[in-house]
Amino acid sequence: MQVSKYHGCGNDFIMVDAGLLDLFDTDEKRTDFIVSVCDRHTGIGADGCIFVKQDPLEMIYYNQDGSRADMCGNGIRCFAAYCHDEGLVNGGMYEVETKAGVKTISEISADPFICLVGMGKPIWGNDKIGVKSDTRIWEYPLETSEGILNLYSVYMSTIHTVVFVEDPFDPKWEKVGKEICHHPLFSEQTNVNFVEVLTPEKLKAATYERGCGMTLACGTGMCASGLISFMLSKTRPRIDIEMKKGTLHIDVDNEQRVYLSGPAVRILKGIYSYVENQ
Numbered sequence: 001m002q003v004s005k006y007h008g009c010g011n012d013f014i015m016v017d018a019g020l021l022d023l024f025d026t027d028e029k030r031t032d033f034i035v036s037v038c039d040r041h042t043g044i045g046a047d048g049c050i051f052v053k054q055d056p057l058e059m060i061y062y063n064q065d066g067s068r069a070d071m072c073g074n075g076i077r078c079f080a081a082y083c084h085d086e087g088l089v090n091g092g093m094y095e096v097e098t099k100a101g102v103k104t105i106s107e108i109s110a111d112p113f114i115c116l117v118g119m120g121k122p123i124w125g126n127d128k129i130g131v132k133s134d135t136r137i138w139e140y141p142l143e144t145s146e147g148i149l150n151l152y153s154v155y156m157s158t159i160h161t162v163v164f165v166e167d168p169f170d171p172k173w174e175k176v177g178k179e180i181c182h183h184p185l186f187s188e189q190t191n192v193n194f195v196e197v198l199t200p201e202k203l204k205a206a207t208y209e210r211g212c213g214m215t216l217a218c219g220t221g222m223c224a225s226g227l228i229s230f231m232l233s234k235t236r237p238r239i240d241i242e243m244k245k246g247t248l249h250i251d252v253d254n255e256q257r258v259y260l261s262g263p264a265v266r267i268l269k270g271i272y273s274y275v276e277n278q
């Protein structure tokens with residue numbers, strides 16, 4: 001089957017036409033395809049799989065373990081690059097439907113491909129982040145294997161928790177990320193962002209993703225991190241966030257609307273030999 005692969009700051013995705021979904025008439029068949037193609041040894045390898053729907057444009061996003069996520073900030077820039085490369089759009093500004101609502105894309109540059117995503121506003125209610133208690137997850141102390149950490153959680157087109165630490169690239173955070181992601185406090189799990197404030201205009205961050213584990217970058221996670229850092233007066237509203245393989249730019253306006261900009265790169269376009277139940 002025809003597939004493409006893209007990455008945004010090292011967060012990588014398989015892109016396929018949504019028509020393929022008709023071939024997978026059960027959840028098991030769809031999951032089998034996603035897990036197989038995302039496998040880094042027996043498949044192409046990726047953090048997630050994106051089905052591209054046209055008329056209207058829609059991004060249908062799955063994590064590498066086959067779980068559905070509402071949105072993906074790096075994924076939607078890759079979606080935009082794919083639409084550009086396949087001639088599905090004429091550049092400029094357009095809308096993409098996602099499970100987290102309609103997002104606007106503005107192409108900034110074609111080569112290298114860079115775009116700006118209007119991510120919309122965060123949602124603060126605990127029901128949106130799968131937390132049953134009434135206590136707001138804001139400076140919420142949680143016992144972890146690295147001691148008590150203060151959590152800040154938000155729905156920023158998907159569920160995110162931000163933790164301020166020293167040296168987010170230290171490998172020890174992977175274990176802690178897994179603990180927080182799977183903690184019973186979060187009934188639908190949470191993505192976990194480890195964030196260090198470098199200057200009022202710059203953060204450094206790494207994310208443990210639900211359905212995937214530690215990734216090289218996370219777009220929605222950087223939106224949550226930029227927003228929360230700004231709300232805590234740690235940073236300004238326009239910042240850069242340095243991750244392991246690239247930098248994303250975040251803008252927060254005075255109504256808490258968040259904008260994400262950064263690159264997306266095509267890695268391959270080709271034929272994947274898919275054998276069911278590999």
Ligand SMILES: N[C@@H](CCC[C@H](N)C(=O)O)C(=O)O
Binds near residue numbers: 011071072209217219
């Ligand atoms: N890598 C993404 C987020 C993907 C979804 C996430 N793992 C979830 O389950 O919510 C990004 O760039 O935003």
